Amino acid sequence: MVQVKETKKAFSFKTVWRTVRMPLLAIGTALLVGALVMFLSGDNPLVAYWGLLKGAVGSLTALSQTIRKATPFILTGLSVAFAFKAGLFNIGASGQFLMGTIFSVAVGVNFEGLPMVIHLPLALLAGILGGALWGGIAGWLKVWKGTNEVITTIMLNYVASLFAGWTVYAGGTSGQIPGPLSDPVAAARAISQTRDVFESARLPQLFPQILDRVHWGIFLALLMAVLAWWVLWKTTLGFEIRTVGQNPHAAHYAGMRVGRTMALSMAIAGGLAGLAGAVETLGLNYKFAPEFTGGVGFEGITIALLGQTHPFGVVLSSFLLGGLNAGSAKMQFDSGVDRQIIQVVQALVLAFVAAPEIVRSLYRMRKPTPEELLQQETVASSWSQE
Amino acid sequence: MSAANNNKNGNTLSTLTRLTSRWSWIAVLVIFTLAVLVDRTALGQTWLRVLFGKSALNFALRAAVPLTLGALSGVICERSGIINIGIEGMMLAGAFGAFVVKVQTGGLPLPISLFLATMTSLLVGGLMAYIHALLSIRYKVNQIISGTVIITLATGLTTYFFNPDWISKGKFGNITIPLLSQIPVLGEVLFSNGLITYLALIFVILLQVLLFHSKWGLRTRAIGEHPRAADTVGINVNKMRYYNTIVGGMLAGLGGAFLVLEAVGQFKEGMTAGRGFIALAAMIFGNWTPVGSFGAALLFGYTQALQNELLLAGVTTVPRHFISMLPYVVTIVAVTGFVGRTRAPAAEGKVYESE
Numbered sequence: 001m002v003q004v005k006e007t008k009k010a011f012s013f014k015t016v017w018r019t020v021r022m023p024l025l026a027i028g029t030a031l032l033v034g035a036l037v038m039f040l041s042g043d044n045p046l047v048a049y050w051g052l053l054k055g056a057v058g059s060l061t062a063l064s065q066t067i068r069k070a071t072p073f074i075l076t077g078l079s080v081a082f083a084f085k086a087g088l089f090n091i092g093a094s095g096q097f098l099m100g101t102i103f104s105v106a107v108g109v110n111f112e113g114l115p116m117v118i119h120l121p122l123a124l125l126a127g128i129l130g131g132a133l134w135g136g137i138a139g140w141l142k143v144w145k146g147t148n149e150v151i152t153t154i155m156l157n158y159v160a161s162l163f164a165g166w167t168v169y170a171g172g173t174s175g176q177i178p179g180p181l182s183d184p185v186a187a188a189r190a191i192s193q194t195r196d197v198f199e200s201a202r203l204p205q206l207f208p209q210i211l212d213r214v215h216w217g218i219f220l221a222l223l224m225a226v227l228a229w230w231v232l233w234k235t236t237l238g239f240e241i242r243t244v245g246q247n248p249h250a251a252h253y254a255g256m257r258v259g260r261t262m263a264l265s266m267a268i269a270g271g272l273a274g275l276a277g278a279v280e281t282l283g284l285n286y287k288f289a290p291e292f293t294g295g296v297g298f299e300g301i302t303i304a305l306l307g308q309t310h311p312f313g314v315v316l317s318s319f320l321l322g323g324l325n326a327g328s329a330k331m332q333f334d335s336g337v338d339r340q341i342i343q344v345v346q347a348l349v350l351a352f353v354a355a356p357e358i359v360r361s362l363y364r365m366r367k368p369t370p371e372e373l374l375q376q377e378t379v380a381s382s383w384s385q386e
Numbered sequence: 387m388s389a390a391n392n393n394k395n396g397n398t399l400s401t402l403t404r405l406t407s408r409w410s411w412i413a414v415l416v417i418f419t420l421a422v423l424v425d426r427t428a429l430g431q432t433w434l435r436v437l438f439g440k441s442a443l444n445f446a447l448r449a450a451v452p453l454t455l456g457a458l459s460g461v462i463c464e465r466s467g468i469i470n471i472g473i474e475g476m477m478l479a480g481a482f483g484a485f486v487v488k489v490q491t492g493g494l495p496l497p498i499s500l501f502l503a504t505m506t507s508l509l510v511g512g513l514m515a516y517i518h519a520l521l522s523i524r525y526k527v528n529q530i531i532s533g534t535v536i537i538t539l540a541t542g543l544t545t546y547f548f549n550p551d552w553i554s555k556g557k558f559g560n561i562t563i564p565l566l567s568q569i570p571v572l573g574e575v576l577f578s579n580g581l582i583t584y585l586a587l588i589f590v591i592l593l594q595v596l597l598f599h600s601k602w603g604l605r606t607r608a609i610g611e612h613p614r615a616a617d618t619v620g621i622n623v624n625k626m627r628y629y630n631t632i633v634g635g636m637l638a639g640l641g642g643a644f645l646v647l648e649a650v651g652q653f654k655e656g657m658t659a660g661r662g663f664i665a666l667a668a669m670i671f672g673n674w675t676p677v678g679s680f681g682a683a684l685l686f687g688y689t690q691a692l693q694n695e696l697l698l699a700g701v702t703t704v705p706r707h708f709i710s711m712l713p714y715v716v717t718i719v720a721v722t723g724f725v726g727r728t729r730a731p732a733a734e735g736k737v738y739e740s741e
Contacts, residue, residue: 041547089530091471145722148730150530151670152721154471154663155714162714166707176702298534305531343542351535355525 023306023313025359026352027320034345038337048337055330056323062330064212068284070322072097074221075276076296077303077314078228079135079269084309085232086265087245092138092153093273093300094293095160096131100274101281102164103130105288106181108197108281119200124220124278131274132267134160139266143259149266165290168192181288193289203283215283222315224272229311241265273300302350321346409720410671410681417688418443422571436699442691443575448649450680450687451586452477452658455641456665457672457679458589462634463515464674465597466627467610467733468522469529472536473638474662476514480639482544483510484646485653488554496556504582504643511639512632514540519631523624526737537662545655558582558648580648582640589637593676606630610731613738623738638662667717673728686713 035045056066076093083090090096104127111119134156141147170187171178178187183195203215232238243251244261252258276296285292303321307313324346328339352359360367420438424430436442456473463470484507491499514536521532558580567577576587597603605626608616613623641661646653664686671685672678693706721728 037543037546089528091530091534141718141722147718147722150471152718155667155718158660158663158714159711159718162707162711166705169705169707172702174697174700174702177705179705298538301531301534302538338546340542340545343538344546345542347535347538347542350531350538351521351527354527354531354535355521357525 019308019313022356022359023308023317023353025363026306026349026356029352029359029362030345030348033348034341037344038341043337044335047335048331048341051331051334051337052324052327052342054334055327057327058330060210061212062326064214065326066319066323067211067214067218068322069325070318071215071217071221071283072276072280072296073299073303073318073322074218074315075224075279076273076300077307077318078224078311079131079272079276080300080304081307081309081311081314082228082232082272083135083265083269084304085245086241086262087248088139088142088262088266088269089150090135090138090153090266090269090273091150091298091301092135092156092270093276094296094298095153095157096134096270096273097277097280097293097296098160098164099130099134099270100127100277101130101288101292102167102181102277103127103274104201104278105194105197105281106167108201109181109195109287111201112198114198114200116200119198120203120282123197123201123282124275127274127278127281128271129274131277132271133274135270135273136263136267138270139263142266143263161290164288165192168194168288168290183287191289194287196286197282201282202286203279213284215279217279217283220275220279221318224275225311225315228272232311237261237264298350299346302346302353305353306349321349410678410685414681414684414688418572425571436695436701437692439695440571440574442688442695443571445691445694446684446688447575447579447583448687449690450683451583451648452641452644452661453665453668453683453686454586454590454680455637455644456662457669457683458586458593458676459511459515459634459636459638459641460666460669461593461597461672461674461676461679462606462637463631464669464734465610465731466606466630467613467623467731467736467738468519468627468631468634469533469735470515470518470631470634471530471533471666472514472518472540472662473665474658474660475533475537475540476511476518476635476638477642477645477662477665478544478656478658479514479540479642480507480511481642481646481657482540482548482653483507483639484643485552485554486547488647489552492555499556500558500647503647504640507639507643507646508636509639511635511637511642513635515632515635515638516628518635519628522631523627523737529735541656544653548653548655552653554646554652557646557651580644582644582648585640586644590676590680597676607731609738610733613733613736617738617740623740627738638665641665664713667713670728670730671713671717671720674731685716689713 031049035049038045038048055062057063076097079093079096080090104123107123107126138149138152138156141152142149167179167181169179170182170190170192181194183193186193203217206214206216206218232242240251240256240261243254243256244258248258281288299321303314303317306317306320307315324342328342331337332339417438420434421440421443424434424438425440456477459473459476460470484503487506488499488503491502518532518536521527521535522529560578560580561584563577567573597606605616605621609621609623609626617623642658645657650657665683668682668686669679671682672680689709689712693709696704697706
């Protein structure tokens with residue numbers, strides 16, 4: 001008995017190492033390949049990465065920017081990870097983000113004079129609602145008609161982007177009607193954007209004397225990570241979600257309502273991405289213009305996979321990717337290397353975490369044991385359709 | 387069940403009349419008929435001229451070319467069981483490759499320079515597709531994720547290497563085909579275009595015939611529907627998936643070349659601007675057939691033409707955003723099965739391992 005206990009302990013320590021080893025190697029390798037690309041095209045990777053490091057954590061301003069970038073990443077990463085757990089692929093985080101933005105800004109620029117304790121939560125809830133609606137449509141179509149959520153979420157991304165563009169559209173010189181949220185003052189100068197949201201709907205700044213424009217959104221994001229973990233592993237709903245994700249047939253025979261669980265998971269995933277949009281607007285931009293995407297594209301997928309679809313992994317990955325994005329401007333300024341190299345590094349990170357075999361063969365690591373493969377397959381099986 | 391489906395797929399005509407793709411062709415025919423009426427009758431004096439003039443049709447066709455090539459790329463990949471959401475990335479990379487070679491060979495005579503640039507777009511598109519195939523087949527990466535890698539990689543690399551000082555001079559001119567271009571409306575629109583447009587039209591017909599009436603087509607559909615059965619009769623499933631995906635990538639790359647060498651003449655960062663995803667939509671709406679995809683691409687191209695024509699005519703009551711939404715909304719409606727029926731290849735997205 002004692003022996004069993006001990007091996008269990010040792011095993012758990014090993015599991016932690018095994019879990020973080022692959023993502024770390026993936027990032028390291030991606031940075032190395034990025035360096036190679038820079039070197040081959042005549043840039044100095046050492047200068048570039050030194051600038052990147054300085055720009056990410058080199059000063060309080062840099063650190064602030066990393067935190068600011070990480071905030072929406074955590075939420076969209078959670079969104080993708082949550083859907084993965086239910087066996088769904090949410091490739092629509094950017095659309096849900098935009099719907100969350102539009103809903104929250106609509107509340108934020110209206111209702112002047114509401115006290116903050118009502119206005120701010122209302123605007124945040126509106127953001128969650130907007131995203132949940134957008135994710136929910138995909139989930140509901142999947143359950144009702146069996147429509148592949150990958151296709152619907154891709155299409156809904158573009159619908160959301162055009163819808164958001166319309167709401168703030170400045171109108172045209174030949175009499176085009178401006179969008180409902182467009183700011184008349186800016187529209188007169190042909191700028192498409194909303195008014196600033198009222199003070200009472202803004203997320204307060206966090207340590208404004210020390211940090212630079214960091215807002216309470218980061219706390220909301222961290223809170224959501226804890227909440228997602230709690231829901232997934234400590235509640236009946238979470239148990240249902242994970243069971244449905246691993247084996248919908250088994251879940252069905254166990255008497256779980258598979259359809260309801262799937263639709264709900266997709267709505268929750270959408271709500272998380274919607275909150276990202278709300279937080280980005282109410283905490284940082286205070287308004288919406290079509291180019292304000294919070295850098296949210298496919299990052300959610302990279303972050304979710306890099307974080308092994310675990311909420312706490314998502315948080316760590318978000319700070320890593322947030323740092324990369326935050327530091328890239330300083331990198332470009334210091335070394336003249338185009339900051340888009342970070343996009344290349346991100347693509348490679350995604351490729352390497354999704355194909356650990358590449359990393360394994362690069363470093364001549366041993367083949368995974370059947371036990372480890374089984375663990376991987378549980379993640380992999382949650383991606384399959386059906 | 388699957389046998390019945392195979393029969394339906396084999397019979398192109400009945401496929402067209404039963405599935406969603408027929409709606410796009412019905413719409414295309416209606417638009418075309420109205421265009422003929424506008425051109426030939428007194429209707430030409432009315433407001434219909436704005437919506438169905440020859441300029442709208444021309445615009446629609448030109449907008450449809452990259453969508454068609456992208457959709458064909460999707461058809462080849464997905465029919466053989468590899469999901470390709472990376473069309474956008476392959477197209478962008480192809481466009482960039484064509485642009486770089488076009489600029490570098492600027493000193494050579496224009497036809498040679500254009501030829502080399504076009505070949506490069508095929509090569510680069512094929513290379514991106516090879517990465518996609520490698521990740522999805524060899525490393526068994528989920529194909530949606532692999533597609534995302536392709537898009538992110540292409541966006542990053544093209545922007546990183548792009549130099550705004552590069553200027554490309556000259557592009558594919560219009561070749562007017564004698565006699566055919568004299569046919570009212572149809573000939574005028576179809577037979578006075580650049581080379582890549584003609585290539586796209588040829589590929590649509592060629593692929594439709596090959597896919598449904600050749601050994602290659604039968605095998606491609608077999609490995610996309612039931613790879614195990616295909617393997618049993620001696621088809622090397624994964625090898626064929628590699629080849630088809632690469633050919634698909636080349637087509638998407640050619641779509642990118644169209645943008646640089648025939649339409650715009652220059653490269654701009656992110657110039658594909660979501661065309662790869664509309665192409666994906668066209669492929670789905672066209673129910674994974676070349677002709678169906680082309681019909682959908684024409685229809686989606688027409689929505690772009692519509693925005694342009696309405697703007698020129700000073701019609702401002704319909705926001706352009708909502709017209710742009712149509713392809714995406716229509717595709718959601720189509721895959722949902724509210725109108726007609728779409729069906730993806732059965733083994734799509736599944737890793738195949740021979741026993």
